[in-house]
Amino acid sequence: MNKTQISELLKKYQEGTLSNEDRDKLDAWYLHKASNSNLQLNEYELEDSYQLLKSKLLLQEETKVVRLWPRIAVAASIAVVLGTGIFYFTQPKEQKVQVAVKPQEIAPGGTRGILTLSNGKQIVLSEITAKDTIAQEGKEDEVTIKMNANGEITYIINPNAAGGKDDNSFNTLSTPTGGQYNIVLADGTKVFLNAVSSIKYPTQFNGDKRVVELEGEAYFEVAKNKNKPFIVKSDNQSIEVLGTHFNVHSYSNESVVKTTLLEGSVAVTHKNQKSILKPGQQSDVSESFSKIKVREVDTEEAVAWKNGRFKFDNADLKTVMKQLERWYGIKVEYHGDVSDVRFSGGTFRNKNLSEVLKVLEFSNIKFKVEGKTVIVYP
Missing domain, CATH: 2.60.120.1440 (Jelly Rolls)
Incomplete structure (x- = not known):
C-alpha cells in the first residue's frame, strides 16, 4: 500500500469507520515494514510512537487508541512520520525478511x-x-x-x-x-x-x-x-x-x-x-x-469468579496474581517491591492471559511472559 492508502485507513480509524478488513490491511502493512527493518522497537520506543500518533492525529477519544492493538498504533505512527519525510524503517534490497514470532497465548480455564x-x-x-x-x-x-x-x-x-x-x-x-x-x-x-x-x-x-x-x-x-x-x-x-x-x-x-x-x-x-x-x-x-x-x-x-469475571476492589497485587495462577496454570515471579500496588476494576475470565495483563498494566505494573512464567516488575 502507498502513503495515500495508509492515510485513508488512518482517517477511517479516526472516524470510527475502520472495517475488520481494513484493520487487517493496516496490520499486514505494519508487519511487512517491521520485518524488513534494521531497527526493532523496544517497549519504550513503542510508547514513543504511540505518543507521536496522538499528537499527529489529534484524536478526540483517547480510549479508542488505548484499546488499539499496540503494533497497529505503531503502524499508524510510522505512516505519519513517513508523511513528514522521516523514516524509522529502511528496506535494503537484499535484506532477508525476519518474521516476528508472537508469544504463544495462554488460554483461560x-x-x-x-x-x-x-x-x-x-x-x-x-x-x-x-x-x-x-x-x-x-x-x-x-x-x-x-x-x-x-x-x-x-x-x-x-x-x-x-x-x-x-x-x-x-x-x-x-x-x-x-x-x-x-x-x-x-x-x-x-x-x-x-x-x-x-x-x-x-x-x-x-x-x-x-x-x-x-x-x-x-x-x-x-x-x-x-x-x-x-x-x-x-x-x-x-x-x-x-x-x-x-x-x-x-x-x-x-x-x-x-x-x-x-x-x-x-x-x-x-x-x-x-x-x-x-x-x-x-x-x-x-x-x-x-x-x-x-x-x-x-x-x-x-462471587465474581462464579459469574465468569475477575473483579477487584482495592485488591493487593499478590492476591490478584494468585487468582491468575489458579485459573491460567502459570507461575508468578516478582522482580522488585510490589507490596504497595493495588487494583480496582475487572475483566472477564474467558479472556486469554495477555488480555487480562493489559488491564492490570493500567496500574503502572509491567509483565513479561516467558513460557508459563509471568515476571512482574514495579
Missing part, C-alpha cells in the same frame, strides 16, 4: 473436574456426555449419579432401594488448575467449585446433619431444611446454616479463610468463638487472629 467415587475410582468429567449415567453408589445402587443437560453432576436417590439408612458412601469432586465445576448434592444443594478446589460429601444425607468438607473455594446455594442443618468444614473453621447462599474462600496457600454471606444467615465457628453473619458481611479467620473478624464487603467481588 474452563469446565473441568474429577469425580472420585467411594471405591476410589476416578472419573474425568470432561469426557462424560451430558445426561449420561456416571455411576451407581450404595449397597443396593440406591443412588444414581448423572450429568444433567447443564453439565452439572446430580445425585438421584432411588426410593425403592433396599439399602439401609445407616449405609452411606462419600464422593469427592475436585477441580484442577484452570478448572471449575458445578454439582447438585442429594438434598438439592447447589455447589459451584472454583479452580484448585475439592469438596467431600455423602452421596445421601443420613442422620440429623448435612456435613461436607471443603478445600479451596466454593459458592453454596443450600437447600432449606430447618430440621437438618448444613455444615461446611474448611481448614480450622466450621459454617452452619439451614438454607442460604454464601461463598467460602479457603486455600491452603493463603493464611485467611473468608466466608461471604449473600442471603440468609450463617454461623461461623473458629476454635471457641462463633459469629453470626448478616447478608453483605464477610468473616476472616486465621491462626494469627485472636478473634473472628467481621466486616461489610462488596459481595459481587467475592
Whole structure:
C-alpha cells in the first residue's frame, strides 16, 4: 500500500469507520515494514510512537487508541512520520525478511473436574456426555449419579432401594488448575467449585446433619431444611446454616479463610468463638487472629469468579496474581517491591492471559511472559 492508502485507513480509524478488513490491511502493512527493518522497537520506543500518533492525529477519544492493538498504533505512527519525510524503517534490497514470532497465548480455564467415587475410582468429567449415567453408589445402587443437560453432576436417590439408612458412601469432586465445576448434592444443594478446589460429601444425607468438607473455594446455594442443618468444614473453621447462599474462600496457600454471606444467615465457628453473619458481611479467620473478624464487603467481588469475571476492589497485587495462577496454570515471579500496588476494576475470565495483563498494566505494573512464567516488575 502507498502513503495515500495508509492515510485513508488512518482517517477511517479516526472516524470510527475502520472495517475488520481494513484493520487487517493496516496490520499486514505494519508487519511487512517491521520485518524488513534494521531497527526493532523496544517497549519504550513503542510508547514513543504511540505518543507521536496522538499528537499527529489529534484524536478526540483517547480510549479508542488505548484499546488499539499496540503494533497497529505503531503502524499508524510510522505512516505519519513517513508523511513528514522521516523514516524509522529502511528496506535494503537484499535484506532477508525476519518474521516476528508472537508469544504463544495462554488460554483461560474452563469446565473441568474429577469425580472420585467411594471405591476410589476416578472419573474425568470432561469426557462424560451430558445426561449420561456416571455411576451407581450404595449397597443396593440406591443412588444414581448423572450429568444433567447443564453439565452439572446430580445425585438421584432411588426410593425403592433396599439399602439401609445407616449405609452411606462419600464422593469427592475436585477441580484442577484452570478448572471449575458445578454439582447438585442429594438434598438439592447447589455447589459451584472454583479452580484448585475439592469438596467431600455423602452421596445421601443420613442422620440429623448435612456435613461436607471443603478445600479451596466454593459458592453454596443450600437447600432449606430447618430440621437438618448444613455444615461446611474448611481448614480450622466450621459454617452452619439451614438454607442460604454464601461463598467460602479457603486455600491452603493463603493464611485467611473468608466466608461471604449473600442471603440468609450463617454461623461461623473458629476454635471457641462463633459469629453470626448478616447478608453483605464477610468473616476472616486465621491462626494469627485472636478473634473472628467481621466486616461489610462488596459481595459481587467475592462471587465474581462464579459469574465468569475477575473483579477487584482495592485488591493487593499478590492476591490478584494468585487468582491468575489458579485459573491460567502459570507461575508468578516478582522482580522488585510490589507490596504497595493495588487494583480496582475487572475483566472477564474467558479472556486469554495477555488480555487480562493489559488491564492490570493500567496500574503502572509491567509483565513479561516467558513460557508459563509471568515476571512482574514495579
